[in-house]
Amino acid sequence: MSKMRNLFPEIEPFDSGKLKVSEIHDIYYEQSGNSDGNPVLYVHGGPGGGTSARDRRYFDPEAYRIILFDQRGAGKSTPPAELRENTTWDLVEDMERLRKHLGIEKWVVFGGSWGSTLSLVYAETYPDHVKALVLRGIFTLTRRELMWFYEDGVNHLFPDLWEEFVALIPQGERGDLVSAYYRRLTSDDDEKRKMAAKAWSKIELATSCLLVDEELLAKAEGDLWTQQFARIETHYFVHGGWFYSDDQILQDVGKIRHIPATIIQGRYDVTCPMEAAWLLHKKWPEADFHVIPDAGHSAKEPGILHQLMEATDKYKDL
Template sequence: MRLAALTSDEGKMIDFSGLQTTSAITNEWKYPAAMPNKSGMLQVDTAPDHTLYWEDYGNPAGEPVMFLHGGPGGACAPVMARFFDPARYRVILFDQRGCGKSTPTVAQAGPEVALVRNTTDDLVEDINALRDALGITGRMHVFGGSWGSTLALVYAIRHPENVATLILRGIFIGSRDDLRYMYQGNAATFAESPFALTEPGSYVAYPDEWKAFVEVISTAGRGDMMAAYKAIFDLVPASDADRDRQLRAALAWSVWEGTISNLIPKDDDPGKFGDAEFALSFAQIEAHFFAQHLFLAPDYILGNVDRIANIPIHIVHGRFDQVCPLTQASRLIDALAAVGAAPVSYVRTNAGHSAMELQTALALTAIMDGLMPAGDLPASKAEQ
């Protein structure tokens, strides 16, 4: 519905112009947009030659912040450096394997190339390779949202000696139930009763967008939507029709997530999620990781939080998040409490999933402004 003036049944004009049309941050940023001090490419593997694109912002001598983007399969953008005081922090943005400006990308080289040696273990070691290449020594702040929060937690569990602080947004634990909430919902019974609330899921708040996502898959395949999409992505295209089918599926997957990431969706502008090249990489990398349970053992994160008990943790989560529901943050906080490691701060914003939602962006900026300097923090358990 366009929020202009509509005519009621009684013939009167109803003015909707005063309604809120966006929940995203616009001109409320505390810190200005900036250009990176440096950028470059770092080869981190061979066969294939995975090479990461990185950018370096802020104070070259400042406290290092490693920014981990979402997805898996998303990418960084310069706006992501605006959460941080450029006089205090040195901020590293980089695109993870197979996506963004890193090479080879899934969109350009295909999954048969770009998804080789593309696992959580590989991404963790890429962070260390980037640290070394950029001369980062000692501990750094690790800032991650959505899948970036998952990767941040896994990195901290494995390398607590390198982490000064964890700043996490939109916690993603990635259990099968978490994924089914977003991708399965009522799909199995959709053909018979599209608006029936037969299962919990994101579809409840986005019925029209859910219809577009579900109807890419035949009725017979809707019992496991993620598997059905993965089967399309795994096809080796033999014709233009096959390529069109894969692109349609990738765009449907990507636009579904992009739409439900915002408390107030942009009805007519899916942004980067509607871009063919972005969607082909994003959707296929996500399906690859989800089919392999994020390449993690069951309950890996919650079962290893004792490893990060001495690391200060800050959590920001949108109360109305339909990509990563708030219960995922609750489970993480319970696990931390069980080892005596309550978060330093836990902010529940009146927002959806995106880091660019106004309340969430302001909360993350305030947390970064208030952090204890990395050099003043006590030693981690790994250093004691």
């Protein structure tokens, strides 16, 4: 491998605002980089994770018009952690509303983890408006993927963390932990919601890197972010993403096989195991496919970050 690449320097937005997308929701968006550059949309994870200043730095600011947005209920979007009118299809339409609002004909779409899910569904819905896709840590929101993380998979690798995770849930409810957590996260009891949000967030943050990142893990102590993250995630998971079939994303790949794409996957990704990325690769052999041999899930892993930077450079002149 060539010299490992790092993020571009810090940059401030030249524009930011709120877009009203429903009677309930206003979504935050911002633009940075070159206002006349190649438009690229950063799609954050979770669902419910929100964006940060770091997310602007995957893209050459001289070449790209860099657009970030917070999905419904996440980040700076309002109201925070709101579950009403908050589905995958609402988010897909929000992305399309934002594209039209900004006067963009086609853009590059970049997403990791849940961001890869939403990017794929958006592209499969509006393929004519996508120039290229950069996808990392593939998650297709199948029952099999959810069972791995929340029923029988992660517990074999992290029994210590798993013990903490299930401690909040009585034995009789442990047959469906996602639903058990969802009940607590939608409870009228504020303290119960906070405890559940922190426990839910902690196990995901702890397992997202090849080695536990203590700085990242500290996010699990906050009240607002954990409520946004945990409430919205469980809301999406108990509803199966509102997909028409469990494997909708893979079934619809034929709609986007003509779009240039790069798929980047950590070999030891515990959060979103490589099987989903492999199945996507098999359905979409035209896409560049990179397996990082010494990486987990996080975009901060050096090998994953390097390939992300290479991919955004590849598509900057489209």
